[in-house]
Amino acid sequence: MNALNPMEIATASAAGDRPSASYAPVLAWDAERGPVPGFELADWLADAAVDALIDEATLTPKPGLVDLRGNGAHDDLNWMLMCHSARALRPAFHAMALAGGAIADPRTLRERIGAAGRDAERAMMHATAGVNTHRGAIWALGLIVTAAAQDPAARSAQAVAGRAGALARLHDRHAPALTGNKGALACLRHGVGGARSQAQRDFPHVIELALPMLRQSRRRGDSEDAARLNALLAVMARLDDTCLLARGGRAALEAAQQGAQCVLDAGGAGGVEGAAALHALGEDLVALRVSPGGAADLLAAALLLDGIENDNMEEVETHHGTTAV
């Protein structure tokens, strides 16, 4: 078989209008040199990103969002669809991670993952028959897997988020100036930064709110689910979530922010009072027909960064003949 270098693989993976089945994992092997550099790391990162999305969808009970109980405030989403969408995104995350390890020039890398991100959105729409399940997550987790692969040795959440932010701040000549999507329009109407600004500011709600809350809750003995719910609530309480703004305006955003803070003030999702407040918040958001989709994406980003920082990524083979990073 003809060998491709990693740059060519990343190009092939990101190219064109095709859904995700077009990605070609068989290119992992170079006939002369053996495993392609970075391929296994990209595998690890792509799996970790999909796991983070499925963990987020499965976490229960989340206010207004799809979870194991049901569809929350959504008519067109359900748990199976969220999981199917997450799996359909794996090839795109893999391509982005490969590109992160292979392309040294930041501008070239930015445009390469921009193309992969747009391809991922098409893969999502193909997998869901046109339902927007994960647009914000593709953006956030795509930047994170790329940034993690750029320098696997420097993999603290802050370092990875910082590199992801640097990529997000670079101009992509091929990106449309205004997508016309609901979140982008909500940003203009309400004067907020949305998903784009969150990434460009190095994910402050993930680094300063979600991860500290996740770790503090674990330390005090909350269950893992309660710790993750508290992390979601910490983001919700402060985020200008364009999903809430687009569907319910300022009133919905304020209801969600204040409700999330009430649950935390009542001791969080792991206690009796907090659980009751969380239930009431969920009922309020469903009655308003709104949900914090942006905060859900940032919880997935936090879970991914937490895994990258703490799990066994260093054992993944990233170079010929070496196993340690």
Ligand SMILES: CC(C)(COP(=O)(O)OP(=O)(O)OC[C@H]1O[C@@H](n2cnc3c(N)ncnc32)[C@H](O[C@H]2O[C@H](COP(=O)(O)OP(=O)(O)OP(=O)(O)O)[C@@H](O)[C@H]2O)[C@@H]1O)[C@@H](O)C(=O)NCCC(=O)NCCS
């Ligand atoms: C830079 C982009 C994010 C540009 O995106 P764009 O402006 O086109 O679209 P937005 O609508 O703004 O999408 C952003 C999504 O991000 C989530 N989000 C919202 N607020 C925030 C926030 N403050 N911080 C972070 N993330 C946020 C949110 O996604 C989630 O909600 C979606 C479901 O919403 P819902 O209301 O149910 O569904 P809709 O169909 O929209 O409405 P209904 O009809 O049902 O009422 C779900 O997708 C969640 O994920 C926002 O939707 C970026 O996309 C971009 O430029 N991409 C180009 C490619 C690229 O460069 N990629 C780089 C490498 S990956």
Ligand SMILES: Nc1ncnc2[nH]cnc12
């Ligand atoms: N669990 C979820 N429910 C609804 N929208 C979402 N966007 C991201 N995760 C979501």
